[in-house]
Amino acid sequence: MHSPHTSRSWRRAPARSAFAMAAVSALAMGCGNLRADAPSPDIQTVKASTHHLYRASVRPDVTPIPVRRLQRWTLHLETIDGRSVDTATVTMDGGMPQHGHGLPTSPRVTRALGNGDHLVEGVKFNMGGWWVVRFAIASSAGTDTVTFNLGL
């Protein structure tokens, strides 16, 4: 987590992703407004994982998500057919693709709360703009990733 490879992958993202390029345009048109840094599409908090093995949702303990303050999130995991996933190895990373840097902290999933909920501690965002967070999930249902976009 937060390895050199992770950081580089976030830097490459804008060049590869049409979605990211749209977000860059939104930034250019909306300078002066931090919220305009947020990408317009795909800011759902309930997402299917990349290979459709899981459905995941995130619930911050404070909303709107604050800047510069540590927070805890609840990650809910279920299989794509709706069975709660309580036993899984989950790691989290992320960053700001437009800025080419990762998260300011190393958040971790610290315990399972039951009913598919998992506690994520150490989440922090140190500036406004477009953030991407990604969970890598491994369980008996398979290995997959799910990515969320945030506009702070």
Place this chain on the structure above:
Amino acid sequence: MTRSLVTRMMVGAGLAGIGAATIGNVRQSTGAWTPAELATLRSLSLRSLEPLGADASNRYAGNVQAAALGRDLFFDTRLSGNGKVSCATCHVATRDFQDGKPLADGVGRTARRTMPIAGTAHSPWLFWDGRTDSQWAQALGPLESAVEHGGTRAQYAHIVAEQYRAQYETVFGRLPDLTTVPRHAGPVADSTARVAWDRMPAEAQEQISRVYANIGKAIAAYERRIEPGVSRFDRYVDVELAGAPHTPESALTRDEESGLRLFIGRARCVTCHNGARLTDDHFHNTGVPLPAVTLPADSGRAVGGRQVVSGEFNCTSRYSDAKPEDCEELRFAVTSGPELIRAYKTPSLRNVSNRAPYMHAGQIASLDGVIGHYAAAPAAPFGRSELVPVRLSPNERHQLIAFLGTLSGPIAVPPGYDKAGVPRP
């Protein structure tokens, strides 16, 4: 960022500076800020400064008697190897608790610029590289640095016993018996003092280190009362939010207002200089040039991040009053990765106009030079700079400097101190 994007952004910024009309001598708010911009302005003003919570690692942080002891220790030059250096030598109370020098001078010359103190109790990381995680742990670093105070923890324990016994024992309880403790001993660079320290029984070392930690906690109890005071910018925001006419005390000039618009807009200063202290409390490689003088290699947070997690006086240490679960910043700190190489803490911009020279080793002499650096975004001497170039005209640079001047204000004066934060006799 491409040139075409920059050009489009400049066109968008062409409206800057038309946000207020002058009626008589008083500028009238014209509601020129959008609701989102007003929210940003509010986030930067002191009205958004988060209340100072308890410091779980320092149970004495709110103790008035500890603060009084800390204040006395802060100004006491006996807490040094040569009897001439106190905390206030570099953290000059009448100069926003800094010294105006590129590199601080203690008993020797350091490799870093002195940082101001106001508002640092809100910060999770102290020093340019964040190598400590509390004000009290920060205060202890210079005391045993060979080039700052140049003393030892055994020496300081003796001084406390001789000069501050009653004050200390009222707050922290009985001092240990120092009869067999050498006058100069500590885990420091000086080999004689280090050998003396190594010969001490572990129990005696622990007792002395606890006195030493308490010295830091007392100084922190004093320092946490040093808060940023209201600036003209804060008054401006209050009036803008109220939609009321400006007074001479709240008005910004057209240049200052245009600079503010650049600051939160195209120049994107607000990306890192956010919140009421105008810092994101994080670390960035911004390609700052190497110092003009030769200094030891300095990798910034890449080293500071490792130091803080193993720090003798960190939040999870035996000298901390916190439970491990209270130490979230430390538990979840990023301690490795290329982004940390030559990354330094974003400094607060409050009183920045009064605080040349700039950067972690005072490399840049003026604010104009700083803005020129950020506009040009040169490659980092090593590591990778996060900056992208921004085209700013000479007038826009002038406007940004003008705005930064509105962030000046007195420090918030704690009871019992004069307006410069110096304790009254």
